[in-house]
Amino acid sequence: MNTENTHLEALQDIKQMMERSSRFISLSGLSGIAAGTCALIGAAVAYPIVSRSHLNTAERNPAELISYNHEFLIKDYTGSSLFTIAVCTLLAAICFAFLFTYLRSKKTNTPIWSASSRRLTLNVMLPLVAGGIYLFRLLQIGTYGLIAPGCLIFYGLALLNASKYTLREVRYLGICEIILGIINLWVIGNGIYFWAFGFGILHILYGIVMWWKYERKQ
Numbered sequence: 001m002n003t004e005n006t007h008l009e010a011l012q013d014i015k016q017m018m019e020r021s022s023r024f025i026s027l028s029g030l031s032g033i034a035a036g037t038c039a040l041i042g043a044a045v046a047y048p049i050v051s052r053s054h055l056n057t058a059e060r061n062p063a064e065l066i067s068y069n070h071e072f073l074i075k076d077y078t079g080s081s082l083f084t085i086a087v088c089t090l091l092a093a094i095c096f097a098f099l100f101t102y103l104r105s106k107k108t109n110t111p112i113w114s115a116s117s118r119r120l121t122l123n124v125m126l127p128l129v130a131g132g133i134y135l136f137r138l139l140q141i142g143t144y145g146l147i148a149p150g151c152l153i154f155y156g157l158a159l160l161n162a163s164k165y166t167l168r169e170v171r172y173l174g175i176c177e178i179i180l181g182i183i184n185l186w187v188i189g190n191g192i193y194f195w196a197f198g199f200g201i202l203h204i205l206y207g208i209v210m211w212w213k214y215e216r217k218q
Contacts, residue, residue, distance in 0.1 A: 027166055028104040029215055032207025034096035039199035042089030043192055049081050050192050104215070120165040127158040148191025152181030152198045167214070173206045 105112040131154025138146050159174030177198050184194040 027170070027210065028097075028100035029207040029209070029211030029213075030100040030104075031097040032203045032210060034100060034207075035093040036200045036203030036205075036207060038089050038093040038096065039203065040196055040201070042085055043196035043200060046082055046085045047192055049085075116165055120162050123162040123165060124158045127154055127161055130154070131157070145188035145191070146185070148195055149181040149184035149188075152177050152184060152194060155198075156181060167210070169206065169210055169213075173202060176202055 102112055111117075131150065134154070135147055135150050138144075138150060156174045156177030156179075159170050159177060161174075163171035163174060180194055180198045180202070184191060187194070
């Protein structure tokens with residue numbers, strides 16, 4: 001019996017070493033919860049601005065949205081309150097995600113910057129950069145109604161692309177984000193709600209599942 005237990009422990013150790021070498025397993029559930037909370041706070045702050053903005057009116061009329069394609073200066077948008085809120089929300093989410101992932105990597109004695117984390121970062125960035133360029137062009141021509149679903153779809157693709165280098169739950173989160181973005185394509189004008197649900201509630205649920213499954217016992 002003791003020999004069997006020793007063999008099982010050895011196999012588990014080998015499996016863990018293989019996972020650490022091929023997958024980045026230090027993602028923290030608390031990172032997801034923190035990022036989702038930041039997104040909900042950002043959506044709550046932005047909602048009064050969106051509700052009284054002329055952009056919201058343009059979004060709610062698909063015919064007007066399609067025809068409203070004139071060029072405008074990006075500096076006119078980047079100086080707005082919505083842009084400031086979005087940037088602050090993104091920076092806060094990134095900082096919290098890095099903090100909790102760093103703390104978890106210390107607990108698990110796993111390097112935060114390794115071959116697996118580099119592969120993960122590369123596979124996340126490729127769809128995000130492509131999506132960022134595409135959304136920048138939508139913003140440039142004034143097609144505001146497609147920006148919210150575009151963000152969700154490209155973010156979901158980034159998670160799906162990176163899921164093979166980390167925990168499999170990331171794949172399910174990516175699929176949910178893509179589905180949510182596709183639904184939003186047919187409900188143009190309600191992007192703030194879809195953002196709040198996709199980047200807020202889904203991240204919190206994902207974070208809770210991750211924490212319960214991988215970190216609770218630790």
